[in-house]
Amino acid sequence: MSVNLMVVTDLDGTLLDHYSYDFKPAMSVVSSLKRSGIPLVFNSSKTHAEMRYLQDQMGLLDPMICENGSAIYLPKDRFRTAQSAWEDHGDFWRISLAKPREHWLRILAEYPDQGSILSFSTMGIQGVMNTTGLDWAGSERASQREYTEPLMPPANNEIKQDLITYLNGKGALVQQGGRFITVGDSVDKGRAMETLACFWRQEYGLPVRTLALGDGLNDVAMLEKANRSVWIRSPVNPIPDLVKQKDWHITQECGPKAWAAATQMWLEQHSHLVNSNKVKEHYG
Template identity: 30%
Template sequence: MRYIVVTDLDGTLLNHQTYEYTAAQGAISELEKREIPLILNSSKTKAEILNIRQQLNNQEPFVCENGGVLCTLNSAPDISQQNQQLHIEYLGTPRVQFLESLFLLKQELHLNYESFENATVEDVVRWTGLAPLDAQKAMEREATEPLLWHDTEQALDKFRRKLQPLQLQCVKGGRFHHVMGTFNKASCFPKLKEYYSSRWQEEVGIVALGDSQNDLPMLEEADISIVIPSDKGIKIEPNRDDVFFATETAPDGWQEGIEYFLKTTF
């Protein structure tokens, strides 16, 4: 069996406040040396992940917007990123198709939240701490609509019940609630396994790393599950007995988790 590593970004690989990953660089280099692919799987947009992927010199497939968009490569992985062609696959209802329904529900239930649809670049900068150009990339949504929730838990429960007949859900991330189709961060797993097993002609195992509720599906379905503690003190517990819980927040905890995987597997 050969492994791929599927990781969340904010709060898992990247520090939740500064977005830096220096402390994890050693583990990233070790994965590269061992030819273990690193798959980025985030609530971030395609534009954001393409930027981070370039910083990491990462040439593997990646997954955007909580599992809603899978991007694989039409060209060989050793071709320069500029010359690679991405194959884009949508795993759920596109955002443009549910924005009107979301607006009507907000009016009907008198909900109190802010959303990317009505936000300015300055709003997103204020919410996330991103630089303006990066905030613009974060607004290029294709499959999800992030909400900054200001209402009650009771209102959130009612909202979620109203979304169900529309084949939509509202999932809590590290900073936002995300309205999206009935996909999750593990929806890409069968396609990723097929992609790599076809390349390698071997069985593919998945190592997953995450820190938030929206990471639970991939943490529960992966062969090896690694939880990075949230800097907000929120602890997630995947429904399995063999989870490795890192002791440090990102990016140090990511380094710790990969070291655990390498030490116990090889």
């Protein structure tokens, strides 16, 4: 049976090196995906601005899932006709799945213990630079959030749990990433990936077979819903017990080198399906 192949990936610590954000060790495989017509979907807590910058660096124009499943961006050259709920956003159609960032900033501002909150909005661009290692331009892109607010998790676990309990009581979903906890709506990477696959199937008339790769707890929902799942080993965090219990491939190496090896292996296993990914031409 013909299918469309799709690679869906987290970024920090997965396709990007945890420390340097370098992706060069993965570029040969990224280029193979592009030549084969297989979309490389970024599915991350990162912003639209950050993802577009990375796409430009890699020579890509593929769908994106931003801010932990809060919005899907579909390139217009692959989806010529918008559905009624899709918003015009430059080269993309945007499908918003979550409440705006301002909603969660108001809730954070009402928390009694303001000293325990260190978020992107309170630390400013310089603070984002200090905590992420990004340069000024990268920190500006990271701060252009539309749906979520990242926080440095309090070092004291009791204080952290008090904050999470408060936020959950206000309807927020608090997701743990590699560096930050992220406050946002009750959405996740997995549901957004399924929605994207549905749009792709409607557009191209073929079922979608997904490879998903991630390294953080906020990737679990995505990995659980993929056809093939890869856990990228972290250089700083132990493998969660939850992950050890899954039938997922766990890499021995970290970051983009591990990502490249796992994705290349999956490509070789699906080489007989690659031709079906040469998506149909659109005529306007």
